[in-house]
Amino acid sequence: MTGYRITKVAPLFEGWRKILGFTVQKPDGDSMDREILEADDAAAVLPYDRERRTVILVRQFRVPALHRNGEQALLEAIAGLLEGGDPKDCAIREAMEEAGLRISSVEPVGSAWSSPGAMTETMHLFLAPYRQSDRVAEGGGLAEEHEDIEVLEIGCAELARMLDRNEIHDLKTLSLAQALRIRHPDLFEKA
Incomplete structure (x- = not known):
């Protein structure tokens, strides 16, 4: 072509x-x-706690979801715009802003066009280990960005059920949850 x-x-x-x-x-x-x-490029991160077999997701209002399906909020991986910075740094910054989570390292999953038929954004995807002690702030996003973010910590078993029931409606989150399942299957095994 x-x-x-x-x-x-x-x-x-x-x-x-x-x-x-x-x-x-x-x-x-x-x-x-x-x-x-x-659109500027963005980064998304799915933090996981290996010891407790949990992940951190956020729920936030999205105008397109409300307009199209009447959904008040979507369950998503932590994400934000690069603002000219490095994707890894963005993932670390957004984890603190949105979830009050201090992460020090990220595992690259890949980069992909968010919607190549309609927008210029590339999404950089990461997984990141964390521990319970890394929850150092409340999170919730930035008021000046009109973010009203609910932070959720859910078990990997529940995440697997949500995937199996097609309850994850955000593509970056779906991709990261499946990547976590493939790369770290032990997190999803029964204790």
Whole structure:
């Protein structure tokens, strides 16, 4: 698949995010128009406690979920925008901001386009070990970012049941939970 060429880019809207309009010339000479959400890259982390066989997730309000399905909040892995920084540093920073969790190391899972047909964001995914003593603050997010975050610590057995019942509706969280299950199956074994 070669021969596609962007011939025009125009800003359509600029607010919290930016929407750009593209005109693309196809290999056959025809053209098509597309609107793209220009978004900064982000990092997501799923912390796990090996000793207690738990993970930390957050629940927060999401406008698209409310609009589309009437869901007031989604259960998610901790995540945030890179803001020009390193993905690992972002994961560590967001763990503290959102969950009051001090993590010192992360295990890279991979990086992927969040939604390649509609936006420019790449999501960097990490797992991170923690201990109960690493919960050093309340978390809940930043007030100036209008975050109203509930921090949840759940058992890996419950996480497995949620995966099996298709109850994880966020793609980054689904990916990280499955990665944890594959990389650390002992966390999901019966005690």
